[in-house]
Amino acid sequence: MTTTIGSEATASHLDVRSPIDGSTVATVAATTPTEVVDIAARLRDAQPEWHAIGPRGRAEWVRKWRDWIADNTERLVAMIQQETGKAYGDAISEPGYSLLVASYWIDHAEQLLADEHPESTIPTQRLIVEHAPYPLVGVISPWNWPLTMPMLDIPAALMAGSAVLSKPSELTPLTWNEVVRAWREEIGAPDVLACVNGGGNIGVAVVDTVDMIQFTGSVRTGRLVAARAGERLIPCGLELGGKDPMVVLADADVERAANAAVWGACVNGGQGCSAIERVYVEGPIYDRFVELVTEKTRALRLGTDIDTPFTADVGSMSSEAQLRIVEDHVEQAVAAGARVLTGGKRADAAGWYYEPTVLVDVDHSMAVMRDETFGPVVPIMKVADVDEAMRLANDSDFGLCGSIWTGDRERGIALGRQLEVGALCVNDACVTNFQLALPSGGWKSSGVGARFGGAEGIRKYTRARATLSTLAEPATEPHWYPFGG
Ligand code: NAD
Numbered sequence: 001m002t003t004t005i006g007s008e009a010t011a012s013h014l015d016v017r018s019p020i021d022g023s024t025v026a027t028v029a030a031t032t033p034t035e036v037v038d039i040a041a042r043l044r045d046a047q048p049e050w051h052a053i054g055p056r057g058r059a060e061w062v063r064k065w066r067d068w069i070a071d072n073t074e075r076l077v078a079m080i081q082q083e084t085g086k087a088y089g090d091a092i093s094e095p096g097y098s099l100l101v102a103s104y105w106i107d108h109a110e111q112l113l114a115d116e117h118p119e120s121t122i123p124t125q126r127l128i129v130e131h132a133p134y135p136l137v138g139v140i141s142p143w144n145w146p147l148t149m150p151m152l153d154i155p156a157a158l159m160a161g162s163a164v165l166s167k168p169s170e171l172t173p174l175t176w177n178e179v180v181r182a183w184r185e186e187i188g189a190p191d192v193l194a195c196v197n198g199g200g201n202i203g204v205a206v207v208d209t210v211d212m213i214q215f216t217g218s219v220r221t222g223r224l225v226a227a228r229a230g231e232r233l234i235p236c237g238l239e240l241g242g243k244d245p246m247v248v249l250a251d252a253d254v255e256r257a258a259n260a261a262v263w264g265a266c267v268n269g270g271q272g273c274s275a276i277e278r279v280y281v282e283g284p285i286y287d288r289f290v291e292l293v294t295e296k297t298r299a300l301r302l303g304t305d306i307d308t309p310f311t312a313d314v315g316s317m318s319s320e321a322q323l324r325i326v327e328d329h330v331e332q333a334v335a336a337g338a339r340v341l342t343g344g345k346r347a348d349a350a351g352w353y354y355e356p357t358v359l360v361d362v363d364h365s366m367a368v369m370r371d372e373t374f375g376p377v378v379p380i381m382k383v384a385d386v387d388e389a390m391r392l393a394n395d396s397d398f399g400l401c402g403s404i405w406t407g408d409r410e411r412g413i414a415l416g417r418q419l420e421v422g423a424l425c426v427n428d429a430c431v432t433n434f435q436l437a438l439p440s441g442g443w444k445s446s447g448v449g450a451r452f453g454g455a456e457g458i459r460k461y462t463r464a465r466a467t468l469s470t471l472a473e474p475a476t477e478p479h480w481y482p483f484g485g
Contacts, residue, residue, distance in 0.1 A: 014170050014197060019085030019316040019352045020304050026083075028173050031196035036165070036205040039194045040136060043163035046191040047135045051161035055110035058159055061189040066102040066155075068182050069095050076175055080146055081306045083172040085316030085351060088309040090268045094175075097434070098151035104436040105458065109159035112455045113462065124472040131462040133161035138210035140203050140225070141176070142217045143169035143318050144271040144374075150176055152433075152451055153214045154193070160461035163192035167206050170199045171319050204228065212461060215239070216273075219445050226448065237449035237460055240442055241372045242400030243277045244421070245393035246429065248289060249386060250282040251407035256427070258292035264403070264429040266300060266356050266376040269315045271322065273446075274401040274423070274430045278362075278369050279380045280389040286382045293358055293378055294341040300356045300376075302347055314376050317352040326354050326375030329368040333379070338362045343376070364395055372398070386415065394420045399443030403429040420444060
């Protein structure tokens with residue numbers, strides 16, 4: 001597949017490389033900063049009418065778009081696999097999840113954005129809180145879920161009445177460009193959604209042009225975005241990295257916990273912000289847990305099953321740079337005394353594949369237990385007791401998600417209250433994001449603000465306007481001039 005997207009008039013192009021074999025699969029025209037300003041102006045022109053048609057009018061367009069995604073699922077999945085190298089089982093979840101999110105906001109936006117009437121402390125005054133959209137919202141996304149990441153934010157922003165200027169990762173722009181093209185060209189929706197292409201300089205241009213920025217990506221870039229937003233005094237939402245701990249207590253169902261550890265660490269090739277990145281297991285079940293995890297990890301099928309769905313479990317790393325980070329973390333750990341029970345190296349095949357890996361004898365001096373690995377690696381540490389497990393789980397700059405595994409669910413929930421994370425699963429992992437009534441946001445360096453969570457998830461794209469109207473209108477008021485008169 002070799003395609004060209006975008007205006008040929010732009011000077012430079014992005015080469016999209018296949019993680020499967022390193023070849024160039026497409027060339028995308030890069031947007032210039034001047035074009036970003038022009039596109040933003042166009043979106044701003046169209047936004048007032050978009051706001052004026054109200055939540056029901058907007059829902060009609062978002063519904064048509066959602067249905068187009070549903071009708072084009074298999075084509076989009078193939079595109080996702082081409083640009084990310086992920087397994088079909090991971091890729092197919094992207095349109096599925098996107099439909100879930102779009103449907104949630106189609107169904108809930110009107111109610112969540114309705115005017116509120118707080119109780120007035122003065123009987124003759126009537127109060128209204130209105131949720132008025134930021135005219136132009138910017139959404140900047142990473143490469144690990146090229147469709148899901150923008151879809152987690154954009155349906156809510158559109159339903160709020162904002163226009164949206166989006167920028168996918170320069171590494172994986174194809175699927176998102178196609179879905180934005182469909183908004184205008186396939187369903188004929190209003191000109192309130194655009195996609196610009198490029199690297200960090202275009203991300204900066206987006207931040208410099210919009211009224212609110214929703215960013216998903218690394219902590220390093222998140223800080224830059226927050227600083228820039230601060231200079232402009234615009235609000236930002238940041239969904240950043242994670243180093244999610246899994247705490248397995250002695251009374252846990254070992255088989256279920258082992259299955260979850262393997263899936264939670266290797267899903268999407270381990271390239272998920274809420275993937276399990278480190279595991280702490282109490283002594284009595286440690287050996288059995290390690291044995292099961294090793295056996296199940298060894299059985300995983302590595303590959304990108306584009307033409308043969310469900311014949312691979314774990315796809316490739318989406319970039320060569322990411323592959324090197326994973327290699328580096330494992331090599332450093334081994335040099336410091338860790339043992340590889342399976343995997344531990346890049347695959348012999350062409351492309352950017354890393355063998356699913358189990359590491360033991362790890363500790364917190366190692367990058368694999370401290371920094372985001374973002375690869376199919378399960379580092380497991382034996383702990384003396386629950387206190388040690390909780391202390392180690394909290395010994396991190398990150399605080400995105402975590403999980404606790406125990407036969408006593410109530411104890412798990414109670415222990416979870418000590419875990420410094422924005423999202424917690426008890427006897428499950430990585431699934432809070434599928435419950436859209438829950439907020440999804442990181443603590444500590446993992447983020448600022450949250451996606452979803454009912455009202456909070458959509459009102460962040462709006463400003464509250466407080467309106468007071470008076471029911472009684474005497475000629476003057478006791479607090480007006482003359483004072484004391
Ligand atoms: P990244 O920070 O390198 O890039 C993210 C996006 O920011 C890209 O589109 C990039 O072009 C753009 N960008 C780069 N410099 C910029 C700047 N100065 N100003 C504005 N935009 C700029 O991240 P990545 O490597 O693409 O993605 C991986 C990271 O994303 C991981 O840390 C992962 O944990 C995180 N992530 C978080 C979540 C979440 O919901 N918390 C979800 C997925 C991924």
